[in-house]
Amino acid sequence: MNEPRFEGSYLGDASRINDDSKMECKICWYVYDPAKGDDVWQIPAGTPFTQLPTHWRCPVCDGDAEQFLVYCDDDY
Numbered sequence: 001m002n003e004p005r006f007e008g009s010y011l012g013d014a015s016r017i018n019d020d021s022k023m024e025c026k027i028c029w030y031v032y033d034p035a036k037g038d039d040v041w042q043i044p045a046g047t048p049f050t051q052l053p054t055h056w057r058c059p060v061c062d063g064d065a066e067q068f069l070v071y072c073d074d075d076y
């Protein structure tokens with residue numbers, strides 16, 4: 001149990017993201033929650049971040065999906 005904690009943006013490395021991982025926009029702090037999906041892009045609830053369409057962008061600031069950070073609420 002000595003995995004390094006991932007803190008940077010995922011940069012397209014989907015292997016770092018679990019199906020239930022929340023992802024946070026580092027520009028506007030919008031959090032994508034797979035349990036909720038995304039009304040703006042009509043993403044159904046239960047869609048993992050890794051399964052979002054490639055054209056998906058932050059619904060708040062239009063930032064690129066690749067600049068999202070893994071959001072670790074397990075730490076708190």
Ligand SMILES: [Zn+2]
Nearest residue numbers: 025028058061
């Ligand atoms: Zn954003």
